[in-house]
Amino acid sequence: MAEVPLTFPYDEAQRLEPHLPPLSTRLTNSQATEEPSSLPFVTLTFATSLDSALSLGPGIRTALSGPGSKAMTHYLRSRHDAICVGVGTAIADNPGLNCRLAAADQSLDSSPPKGGLPFETAVTTRQPRPIVIDPMLRWDFTSASKVMQLARAGKGLAPYIITAVPEPPAAKEKLLNELGGKIIPLSQLPAESSTEPSRRRFDWRAILAAVHDEGLHSIMIEGGGEVINSLLSSDNSELLDSVIVTLAPTWLGQGSVFVSPPRKTGADGQSSAVARLTNTTWIPLGEDVVLCGKIAR
Numbered sequence: 221m222a223e224v225p226l227t228f229p230y231d232e233a234q235r236l237e238p239h240l241p242p243l244s245t246r247l248t249n250s251q252a253t254e255e256p257s258s259l260p261f262v263t264l265t266f267a268t269s270l271d272s273a274l275s276l277g278p279g280i281r282t283a284l285s286g287p288g289s290k291a292m293t294h295y296l297r298s299r300h301d302a303i304c305v306g307v308g309t310a311i312a313d314n315p316g317l318n319c320r321l322a323a324a325d326q327s328l329d330s331s332p333p334k335g336g337l338p339f340e341t342a343v344t345t346r347q348p349r350p351i352v353i354d355p356m357l358r359w360d361f362t363s364a365s366k367v368m369q370l371a372r373a374g375k376g377l378a379p380y381i382i383t384a385v386p387e388p389p390a391a392k393e394k395l396l397n398e399l400g401g402k403i404i405p406l407s408q409l410p411a412e413s414s415t416e417p418s419r420r421r422f423d424w425r426a427i428l429a430a431v432h433d434e435g436l437h438s439i440m441i442e443g444g445g446e447v448i449n450s451l452l453s454s455d456n457s458e459l460l461d462s463v464i465v466t467l468a469p470t471w472l473g474q475g476s477v478f479v480s481p482p483r484k485t486g487a488d489g490q491s492s493a494v495a496r497l498t499n500t501t502w503i504p505l506g507e508d509v510v511l512c513g514k515i516a517r
């Protein structure tokens with residue numbers, strides 16, 4: 221069934237603005253200047269239940285956002301150069317990772333029209349670049365995957381896949397390249413003695429630097445559980461410029477995928493809160509509420 225076109229009111233978009241990358245950073249690749257050492261503006265954004273769950277289980281796509289907050293997420297997609305998920309999410313959700321806000325003729329930078337409110341926020345035709353973190357190339361995408369279909373139809377962009385596999389299968393690479401996507405090789409962190417080699421991780425700074433090197437100056441990171449928990453950890457939370465969470469009035473229950481970053485323990489062995497948001501804005505949208513803030517430093 222065709223999806224109802226998503227619209228997001230101008231007034232709500234204005235409330236989000238202090239939590240978003242500056243409009244001037246939204247450049248096309250050809251406009252971007254090379255600053256290899258810089259990182260993109262990073263927004264961590266996801267939807268949770270009242271028990272801090274992202275989905276009913278690791279492989280289960282679960283709708284939490286209502287129509288208003290879903291439109292908000294698509295507005296965020298229109299305001300970032302890139303959109304990132306871990307391979308767990310790519311496999312579980314077969315996501316589109318495009319912006320499906322109803323397009324309008326005006327650009328975001330323009331003033332609201334006089335009269336005729338409610339004005340629905342206009343979007344440009346720019347789409348975010350999907351980035352999938354897939355160190356072992358586990359995502360078995362095909363030309364029928366949703367993100368590929370959207371790219372072929374001109375309704376989204378083909379993904380860039382960040383991987384540690386030195387020689388990706390030629391057929392996978394060809395399919396990606398034909399649609400404008402690519403594979404980006406990246407070195408993993410050295411293995412810790414307790415870590416099995418196949419679970420070696422990328423440093424998030426290296427991931428973000430690789431994204432920036434592609435001319436992508438802002439990125440929204442949507443999930444899933446492992447990605448969110450590692451970014452909220454005390455090792456990585458300084459990389460976050462903005463956090464935007466949709467809270468849905470439901471409990472998913474035990475066995476879900478939860479947002480619960482690793483506990484911070486000081487040198488004295490005392491535990492303290494991992495992270496806290498400051499400069500918060502709470503925006504009710506339908507039955508949900510959207511919480512925006514910055515990680516308190």
Ligand SMILES: NC(=O)C1=CN([C@@H]2O[C@H](COP(=O)(O)OP(=O)(O)OC[C@H]3O[C@@H](n4cnc5c(N)ncnc54)[C@H](OP(=O)(O)O)[C@@H]3O)[C@@H](O)[C@H]2O)C=CC1
Nearest residue numbers: 266267274275278306307308309421422443444445446447
């Ligand atoms: N409610 C919401 O807003 C959202 C919900 N979700 C839900 O989340 C669930 C998926 O979460 P989860 O299973 O935790 O999977 P993730 O999407 O977080 O992907 C985890 C995998 O990504 C790779 N990865 C992540 N970070 C790194 C890193 N730093 N270095 C190297 N590899 C990395 C690893 O792959 P490997 O194992 O190959 O090493 C890891 O196992 C799904 O059910 C989905 O529906 C997802 C997004 C948003």
Ligand SMILES: Nc1nc(O)c(N)c(N[C@@H]2O[C@H](COP(=O)(O)O)[C@@H](O)[C@H]2O)n1
Nearest residue numbers: 267282283284285293313315316317442
């Ligand atoms: N904002 C938000 N609310 C939910 O309820 C969700 N389940 C998600 N999931 C994220 O959105 C992706 C799906 O995107 P498409 O609609 O297919 O484009 C999914 O993969 C998660 O990243 N987000």
